[in-house]
């Protein structure tokens with residue numbers, strides 16, 4: 001892996017789209033959720049003004065911007081409200097993409113997840129480790145204080161399903177078929193792009209496939225994920241901030 005400092009103009013020659021993971025990359029990590037009975041409280045983070053300007057500038061330079069997250073669409077729309085005209089949103093781990101008000105669904109997980117949802121609800125009932133279920137359409141997301149063996153076992157028993165633990169929640173998904181990589185492949189079709197036209201940045205294990213599906217993978221946490229380049233985690237800047245600074249500098253901007 002090379003350090004981001006070693007990126008050159010040559011590395012950007014074929015890049016037409018930049019894909020950003022959200023948590024830990026373009027906003028700080030962590031979602032606050034509280035569920036009491038039927039009342040769910042979610043704290044939303046909003047993208048900072050500096051990142052808004054950087055994304056607008058990349059757009060002006062001709063780059064397509066794709067946001068790829070495990071979060072739901074409603075939340076991404078809130079977070080990126082100011083820059084919706086300039087981005088496409090791939091949500092719930094590659095399940096669907098919103099672009100200019102149109103939704104492209106990439107997978108139908110309804111029949112596969114319907115039963116396990118009720119099983120997980122039963123496990124969660126009166127389980128103090130479970131914080132709550134984040135509202136989702138295509139995946140199941142259960143927030144927990146720490147890893148939960150019962151949840152893992154229940155999902156393991158379901159053929160073809162898997163869990164991803166991200167430090168604060170489990171995503172329950174269809175193994176291999178419901179991934180950020182699938183989402184990216186579909187997005188590449190929508191925009192008629194090849195692998196070498198795509199740069200992707202992510203910070204966690206669940207971004208591995210996403211990064212591998214891109215021609216230029218950027219690791220935002222080299223202890224967890226491999227890339228062609230890595231962004232060093234020291235300092236006050238978010239990884240997406242550092243990457244955008246570098247690209248805009250190579251493209252002749254001072255940002």
Ligand SMILES: [Mg+2]
Pocket residue numbers: 021022023024025202203204
């Ligand atoms: Mg992340």
